[in-house]
Amino acid sequence: MGILPAQAIGELAAAAVLTADQPLTADQIQPASLDLRLGSSVARVRASFLPGARSVAQRLEQLALHRFNLASGAVLETGCVYIAEIQERLALPARLSAAANPKSSTGRLDVFTRVITDQGDEFDAIDAGYHGPLYAEISPRTFPILVRTGSRLSQIRFRDGQSRLSDAELAALQKDLTLVDAAAASIQDGVAVSVDLAGFGEQRLVGYRAKRFTGLVDVDRVGAYAISDFWEPLHADGSGALVLDPGQFYILASKEAVNVPPDYAAEMVPFDPLVGEFRVHYAGFFDPGFGNGTGGTGARAVLEVRSRDVPFIIEDGQIVGRLVYERMAERPASLYGDAGSNYQGQTLKLSKHFRAQGT
């Protein structure tokens, strides 16, 4: 029971539970998830949809405004909704279900991405026993993006039964292993995560607000863009508050450092009372090992924040999300931070596409 670790995901491919025309590459497999690759065909649609009783292909026959190929790359424009084929297909046994989420790098770019399935009636949720294709709904909100066949925007977790920790189990784990470094962690339906507006470093950097009408971001280029071309830094002004402008996108950080011990995986979910006012984070999966091995200091969670219809004041220390933890079915063979991880030990970090000033 639990979330399948990397080694078990590899076995799913060997057992043809997970198939693709191009073989899986080793770096697609993360400690507790698999990165999904875009296929070649994309449709621009009028609006987002759920397939309900039909297949996605059937719905696209009615809803596609235009289809194009991603083989040599294509720009996805802001404000438009696209449905892209995903290369991976599933033939899940009855006890395995799956859940999808944007990769952290996708969420940090404000690219709204969800996975849909044939006959699906929920986004990002794949029923136990599902046999069929996967599709990604993609809608860039702030920056136009360049994607191609093989680009990875989403990730999927496989779940054998249910293994979510109760609040009592979380309280015990908080005591033993310090899930968040808060003096008195608030635990109710998960562990509370709050926003840090006190600022980091000498400059008291609080976060970044995305610029509008910028250039393109190629999702496959790492360290390629100057921060100042895409983001305005925000500094603490002593008020301990930040006014979120409606329609603007912000990257902020959590006050708590977060630890995900090796036998667990976590997911950040919205803090419900705030759902109507502003939206925090699109990317919620936290890998086993995240924040571990950082000398006990953990790593901050990144908060992707957007206000809805009215300006909204958030305050330093305000609770904005909850971390739910699930058991791993088995300890992953490698943990987050072992190799090639972009966000281990982070404080306030934009997506991997941006390079620090002057570098």
Ligand SMILES: Nc1ccn([C@H]2C[C@H](O)[C@@H](COP(=O)(O)OP(=O)(O)OP(=O)(O)O)O2)c(=O)n1
């Ligand atoms: N809102 C979020 C979501 C995730 N993370 C952290 C926890 C994850 O373990 C880590 C990496 O997440 P992904 O695997 O989604 O990120 P990428 O695949 O984009 O990056 P990497 O190349 O580092 O795996 O980022 C975070 O700090 N804040």
